Amino acid sequence: MKKLDQDDMKRQNRSTVFQIIKQHQPISRAAIAKQTGMSPTTVSRIIAEFSDEGYVVDMEEQASAGRGRKSTLIRLREHSVLSVGVQIDREFGMLAIVDVQGNVMTSTSFAREPGEAAETTARRIGGKLTELVEGSGMDRCRLVGLGIGVPGIVNVEDGTVRLSVQLGWREVGLAGMITETTGLPVVVDNELKLKGLAEQLRGAAQGSSRTVLLGFGHGVGSALIRRGEIYRGATNSAGEIAHMMMNPQGMMCDCGNVGCLQTFITIPSLLSEARKMEPIDTFGELFEQWQSGKRWASFLLEQALVYMAMTVNNVVSMYNPDRVIVSGEMIDPYPEIYEALVDLCRTKYIWEPLRGTFSISRSDLARHGVLIGSGLVAQNVYFQLN
Ligand SMILES: [Zn+2]
Structure with a gap:
């Protein structure tokens, strides 16, 4: 690992102070020093820089009961960044x-x-x-x-x-x-x-320290967010689950392997199967065929739902998150699909010891x-x- 030189330290400190102001504003210099463990002098220097650069402003707080002194609080200047x-x-x-x-x-x-x-x-x-x-x-x-x-x-x-x-x-x-x-x-x-990061900071996973976000749509993938940081793995490929092998007797995948997860549950693979029965163009049409009780559409979508529930179980077993968010073009517009998936997870597919260790929800921020x-x-x- 690269050793931090003095400039790196300064940058890191600036970033830390900025994040704290962002999360806890309005906040006093003393409170920032306490939370970061930095010296009051360092904190004051960084705040002075931010103030010169137009990012923060001082606002005076009335003295609290019993104390004569007023303390100055800092907040971000609106729309400065x-x-x-x-x-x-x-x-x-x-x-x-x-x-x-x-x-x-x-x-x-x-x-x-x-x-x-x-x-x-x-x-x-x-x-x-x-x-x-x-x-x-x-x-x-x-x-x-x-x-x-x-x-x-x-x-x-x-x-x-x-x-x-x-x-x-x-x-x-x-x-x-x-x-x-x-x-x-x-x-x-x-x-x-x-x-996933946005959902943990601003959306359905606020307050979670280990969030898994799953995306089901034209592709299939997952992301793990740990305390506001994206878990990347060695080459930023952590969570790329589309080519996890699910069935060695399965269909050929465009990657050259057989039975990859994406051959069971992505929109293009479902549509190519559906077209063997009827000339449909979109996932919405397939969904309507399912809702209207077409047998072939039930086979396809209910099989896809089973693979989606297995995916939730596999990813949860791997990461042990406290929150799971399911999203994507196959989920966001279709509450019926989401409900059916959650039901399969609850009743069958989540490994017993992991049941109740995480909550599952849809995305808050969607598009x-x-x-x-x-x-x-x-x-x-x-x-x-x-
Ligand atoms: Zn593949």
């Missing part, structure tokens, strides 16, 4: 401007061609960001960075998308391209990891989760680097 959160998916992209609390100030979306080159998507993002900033009348100087969530495996160190089957990208230097079209420092990460997570991560990087 903003960032851009971006989500890139197969057929669309979304952008939002996010404040330090993770509130979405304004957002927009754009259509993209499946398989579109990264350079084209980067140009679209540059154009949309300019429209968004001009339309909202906010000061572009307040944007400290931009975070992007993509489906696939990402090298977070250099912002390269190593492989995204859904976007059709391999070894794409995305961060550099977006910096070129927006002029902002850029961080790139896997979308489920960012969504804004990735935007909020990517915006907040961009702010954290900014405070660690400056």
Whole structure:
């Protein structure tokens, strides 16, 4: 491990103090020193820097009963730090401007061609960001960075998308391209990891110290968030469960193995099976066929539900979380699917000793989760680097 030099220490201290103000504002210098274990002098120096940079303001607190002295509390200046959160998916992209609390100030979306080159998507993002900033009348100087969530495996160190089957990208230097079209420092990460982080900080998993987020949709994946930190593994691939082998006699997977999890439960694999029976285009149509009692649709969806419940059990056995959030295009719009999944988990598929050790819920943030997570991560990087 790299030894921390003095500059690293300063950056780390700034970031720590900023996080504490963000979480506990308004707060006194003394309380910050107490919580961080830093000396009052160090805390005062950092606050003075933040104040000069326009991030924090002092507010005077009335003396508490019995004491004559007034103490000064610090709070963040409203909208002093903003960032851009971006989500890139197969057929669309979304952008939002996010404040330090993770509130979405304004957002927009754009259509993209499946398989579109990264350079084209980067140009679209540059154009949309300019429209968004001009339309909202906010000061572009307040944007400290931009975070992007993509489906696939990402090298977070250099912002390269190593492989995204859904976007059709391999070894794409995305961060550099977006910096070129927006002029902002850029961080790139896997979308489920960012969504999980957002749910723990701002959504359905607030108060949880070990959150698992599962995504069921065009792909299948999971993310583990431990006390506000994304668990990454050695190459940021922790939680990539799509190619866990479930059945050696199963169907061929596009990765070259057989019986991978994704061959049982993703939207494309379910649709390709469904089309053997009827010419349907979307998962919504398959869902309607199930609801209307079509036998073939029941076989398909109920088998998928069993594999989803097995996935919850397998992931929970591996990570031992206190909270599980299930999300994605197969869950968010369909309460019936969510209820059926929870029922299978409760009655059958969760290993006995783990029952009752975690709670399960849907996502609170749904379509804004990735935007909020990517915006907040961009702010954290900014405070660690400056
Ligand atoms: Zn596979």
